[in-house]
Amino acid sequence: MRIVVNVNEEDYEVDVQPSTSLNEVLREQIGITSVKKGCDSGGCGVCTVLLDNKQIYSCMTPSWRASNKKVLTVDGLSKANELHPLQQGFVKRSASQCGFCVPAMLLVAKEILDESLDPTEHQIRDALCGVLCRCTSYASYIRAIMDVAADRRESEG
Amino acid sequence: MDEVLAVLDKWGEEARIVAGNTTLYELANQGGLAGTRRLVDLEGAGLNYIRVDEQGTLHLGACTTFSEIASSELLDGKSYFGIKEVSVKTTPPQIRNMGTIGGSACSGIPFYDIPVVLHALRARMEILSLNSQRIIEGPDFFVDYFVTALQPNEVLAEIQVDSRPLAGSSFVKLGRSSVDFAVVNCSTFVSLDGNGRRVLEARISLGGVSNTPISYAAAEEYLVGKEASEASVVAAATKPLDFEPMPSVHASTAYKKRVIPVVVRDALLLALERARQARPR
Numbered sequence: 001m002r003i004v005v006n007v008n009e010e011d012y013e014v015d016v017q018p019s020t021s022l023n024e025v026l027r028e029q030i031g032i033t034s035v036k037k038g039c040d041s042g043g044c045g046v047c048t049v050l051l052d053n054k055q056i057y058s059c060m061t062p063s064w065r066a067s068n069k070k071v072l073t074v075d076g077l078s079k080a081n082e083l084h085p086l087q088q089g090f091v092k093r094s095a096s097q098c099g100f101c102v103p104a105m106l107l108v109a110k111e112i113l114d115e116s117l118d119p120t121e122h123q124i125r126d127a128l129c130g131v132l133c134r135c136t137s138y139a140s141y142i143r144a145i146m147d148v149a150a151d152r153r154e155s156e157g
Numbered sequence: 158m159d160e161v162l163a164v165l166d167k168w169g170e171e172a173r174i175v176a177g178n179t180t181l182y183e184l185a186n187q188g189g190l191a192g193t194r195r196l197v198d199l200e201g202a203g204l205n206y207i208r209v210d211e212q213g214t215l216h217l218g219a220c221t222t223f224s225e226i227a228s229s230e231l232l233d234g235k236s237y238f239g240i241k242e243v244s245v246k247t248t249p250p251q252i253r254n255m256g257t258i259g260g261s262a263c264s265g266i267p268f269y270d271i272p273v274v275l276h277a278l279r280a281r282m283e284i285l286s287l288n289s290q291r292i293i294e295g296p297d298f299f300v301d302y303f304v305t306a307l308q309p310n311e312v313l314a315e316i317q318v319d320s321r322p323l324a325g326s327s328f329v330k331l332g333r334s335s336v337d338f339a340v341v342n343c344s345t346f347v348s349l350d351g352n353g354r355r356v357l358e359a360r361i362s363l364g365g366v367s368n369t370p371i372s373y374a375a376a377e378e379y380l381v382g383k384e385a386s387e388a389s390v391v392a393a394a395t396k397p398l399d400f401e402p403m404p405s406v407h408a409s410t411a412y413k414k415r416v417i418p419v420v421v422r423d424a425l426l427l428a429l430e431r432a433r434q435a436r437p438r
Contacts, residue, residue: 018196019185041183045251054224054254060182061255062175065200108250129336130249 003067007032008076016063023047023058025066026073034074034103038132045131048104049073055111055130074103077110085148086110093144097135104131109145119149158202158285161312166287168195169309175199176220176260179252204259204314207231213320215240219259219313223247226258237318238431239326239344243274246328248336259313262298265305265369268338268405272299273364274328275316276372277344282306283315292317299369324348324358325431329424331416333407340408341365343420347428349385356380356389361421366402366413375399376421385429394422 004013005022007030014029026032026049038044040059047059050072077084083091086109096102105128112119112127119127124142133141165172172195175181184190204220207229215237217226226232226244233241240258247253247270261271262282275282275295282293284307298306307313330342346360359380361373375396383389395418402413 021182041186042179042252045249048251051254055251056255057179057251060179062178062196062198064198065178111250126248127250130251 001064003064005063005066005071006069007071008073009070014063018062018064020063021059022049022051022061022063022066022071025063026058026071032073032075036100036103043132045108046101046104048107048131050107050111053111053114055108055127057130072107072110074106077106084110085151086113086145089144089148089151090141093140093147095137095140095144097137101131101133105133105141109141109148113145113149113152117149117153119145121146158204158314161197161199161202162285162287162310164195164197165310165312171195172197172309174263174312176263177222177252177256179256180260180264180266199312209235209320215316215318215320217258217316217318219262219315220257221259223253223256223258224250227253234435236321236324236326236346236348236432236435237278239274239278239328239346239428240318242326242427243270243328243344246270246330258316262316263305263307263313265299265301265303267299267302267367267369268340268342268365270328270330270339270342270364273342273362273370274326274344276364276370277346277360277362278318278326279346279360281317282313283317284311285314286311296370296372302368321348323351323353323432323435325428325433325435327424327427327431329420329427331420337407339365340405341402341413341416341420343417343424344370345421345424345428347380347385347425347432349432353433354385356383356385359393359425361393361425363402363417363421365405366417367400368403371400373398373400373417373421380425385433387426387429390425390429391422394418394425 026035036046038046042057042060049058173193175198204218206218208216223244280295282298326346328344330339342364344362348358350357359377362370364370376393380393404410
């Protein structure tokens with residue numbers, strides 16, 4: 001069947017089977033490889049994307065469930081040549097080591113900042129708990145996200 | 158919905174329902190969908206709602222996600238708050254956003270968190286097929302490991318839970334990590350007599366210990382009629398187990414026997430506190 005998926009503000013018409021996952025569509029048909037395929041069973045979280053602004057595992061999401069919905073990957077975060085404030089925050093805090101989980105981490109961080117102006121550390125930990133970082137950079141991610149939230153409150157102050 | 162029921166009626170065991178797809182995906186990876194020729198997507202079937210009727214009864218569409226229940230204020234202060242508690246405690250957020258209450262119930266997996274709550278709350282499961290409608294109470298819905306009372310041509314449409322005055326419920330889980338399956342989980346329901354001094358009813362359901370959620374009957378029977386106090390709860394939670402907890406990959410039977418009194422005590426204390434603070438229906 002043919003479906004239309006909006007990825008990073010652009011419509012893509014793709015041909016899918018009932019068993020095709022959203023992850024396969026993004027990686028293999030559209031060519032967005034920032035979305036990883038890790039455990040392929042909803043355990044590691046590196047396949048996370050935002051579907052209509054909610055974090056989901058793209059490996060477990062049937063492609064047809066994304067039909068006529070909006071998918072955001074890390075590639076859609078930065079505008080032109082300017083990094084998203086979260087990306088800048090991660091750079092400032094040297095929050096990334098190997099980088100494999102970072103695309104997913106940035107997206108779950110975006111979801112929590114979209115939902116809350118002043119997230120608590122507990123809320124951030126909850127938001128991040130579905131993405132594994134094998135380098136164990138969690139503490140740096142949490143600090144970076146709290147920095148960005150504080151900067152945003154100050155600038156909107 | 159009529160279309161869903163017609164497809165199920167025609168294809169029977171060759172059709173599988175897709176709700177949140179999280180369990181189904183893993184089953185498919187393990188070869189569990191061999192013989193499936195039709196996937197029936199419930200997303201557009203209108204089963205996504207949270208409603209409280211004039212009697213205070215909660216109606217949850219089977220495809221309501223954990224996130225939707227976790228962010229609803231309709232369950233606050235009610236005797237069925239345990240359903241919100243389990244939804245908030247469902248992790249990670251990806252699963253909260255994708256997983257549905259009905260799908261979790263229909264998986265029939267005894268260490269999932271939703272079944273034990275529906276068991277303790279004696280939720281009514283409204284089941285539809287092409288030509289009939291029936292209601293099954295929580296405990297009768299869970300038949301065996303991976304087996305529910307659902308027939309191949311049936312679909313769970315709605316979950317209903319009555320609101321009770323002077324009553325509270327709770328959910329507590331012991332897992333290896335916050336995102337892991339339960340080693341043991343527990344849901345309790347406690348109601349108090351008119352002046353709030355004594356326990357009128359106590360229901361204590363445990364998951365991860367048998368092929369389905371089960372009642373901890375010895376503790377339930379002890380608690381009924383006792384003073385509504387921490388001492389009564391602690392005494393109830395240490396009654397000899399009237400079942401043998403099955404071991405799992407991360408915990409032996411002996412370990413589960415050690416932790417059950419703690420989990421049960423914590424869950425009962427939460428339910429008792431909520432029963433005391435409960436609003437009249």
